[in-house]
Amino acid sequence: MRLVTWNVNSLNARMPRVFELLDQHDPDVVCLQETKTAAEAFPHLEFGMAGYHAVEHSAGRWNGVALLVREDLEVDRVVRGLDGEPDVQEARWVEARVGGVQVVSTYVVNGRTPDHPMFAAKLAFLDAARDRTRQLVAAGPTVIAGDLNVARDDRDVWDPAVFRGSTHVTPEERAHFEAILAVGLVDAYREVEPDGTGFTWWDYRMGAFHRGMGMRLDYALVSHHLGIRNVVVDRNFRKNNRAGDKPSDHAPLLVDLDRAPDR
Template identity: 35%
Template sequence: MKIATFNVNGVNGRLPVLLRWLAAAQPDVVCLQELKAPQEKFPEQAILEAGYGAIWHGEKSWNGVALLARGQKPEETRRGLPGDGDDTHSRYIEAAIDGILVGCLYLPNGNPAPGPKFDYKLRWFERLIAHAAGLVAADHPVVLAGDFNVMPTERDVYKPERWTEDALFRPEVRAAFHWLIDQGWTDSLRRLHPDETIYTFWDYFRNAYARNAGLRIDHLLLSPAIADRLIGAGVDRDVRGWEKASDHAPTWIALED
């Protein structure tokens, strides 16, 4: 079973890239972030014609998350992260697919830091940690996947000394990620590639992709109940080089059936 996460940076504007990748990679489950489309503008028909059922949580101009499943429609279990009824951002959606609970998330960027946006990021992270604790306690097979907007270690960022004050790399954010991992979650890519330089995002500026000046901010975390099924993990790096591509590349894992 192949599960992927892909920040598409605009699902309608990048639809040809998404469809091309789906046809080539044929993932079984896909978590999409940054749809940048209201609920009624999600390209459901094109996704269906590509062979995928979909659920999505849209938002005009910004944010937005979706779950796709090959040959079926995901069974939605949650829309929105619990803990703050006033938070209207479309950043979390969860569904059951073939016996696995998949949570798709788009964690806030948080810049500029310090400031209100950074405070919101930390509060959202705290809510994610609380929800994730419940998922682990339930002892179900769970995958938490998406754009976490955090580089966990210096190995996950090109020239880390330049990022020390950025909201994606500040100590508070990295600590929150490690608190999450300490619940028992497995960082899939690092489990199988502990020492490799792996990036999932390259800025559009300063020729970052060609220089491989990237960040690893897209993650797939596995609960203890499913971690031993991990048999593969990687990044479809070449997709970032396609015409009109997202600044992220699809990141994926393979699980033993």
């Protein structure tokens, strides 16, 4: 299975790039975040013409997550929303079984600042994600993919001193992230690239992308039922393209998976 996760930062603004991604990488499933579209406006027809079935959980102009699944793969066990999350109306979690693997696309609460009420909401969301993930891993092959809005450790930020005291890097967030892994998942990128940088997000300001001022916020967390063959951050999708449209501030993360040989 080839899986891609990408915070697209508005489908409406980025549709040509999504089709480019499908054409270049031929993924089996794509996990999208920040689709920023209403359910009734979601481009099911357009994706269908490209050979993909879409499962979406939408909230209008903010947030929104989706799965794009190649049309020849079986899709069932669709779940929208997450038991215990602070606000299900924010559309931050969608899951479906794709070819026998339960795949989740999630967009974790940003948290703003550690003293903001949304920080507590972020930790509550991560708690709910942990509890649901435990159920999924106990049931079979699972992938949790998306913008988790946590830099797992200091390797995952361009300058740890700059972020000290900020959201994304606090001990509380990192502990909650590790608690999700502890139910039976591995961080696919770190499994393949233990010493790699792997940034997936760069601020639009200050020439951050070209100066290497990034963070690793996007992940594929994979259960023990699956083997990881390859992981790549496609930085080209963070660059300006020939069409001249503005890129997302995130790059796609590509993961090639197999069933583990003893499963």
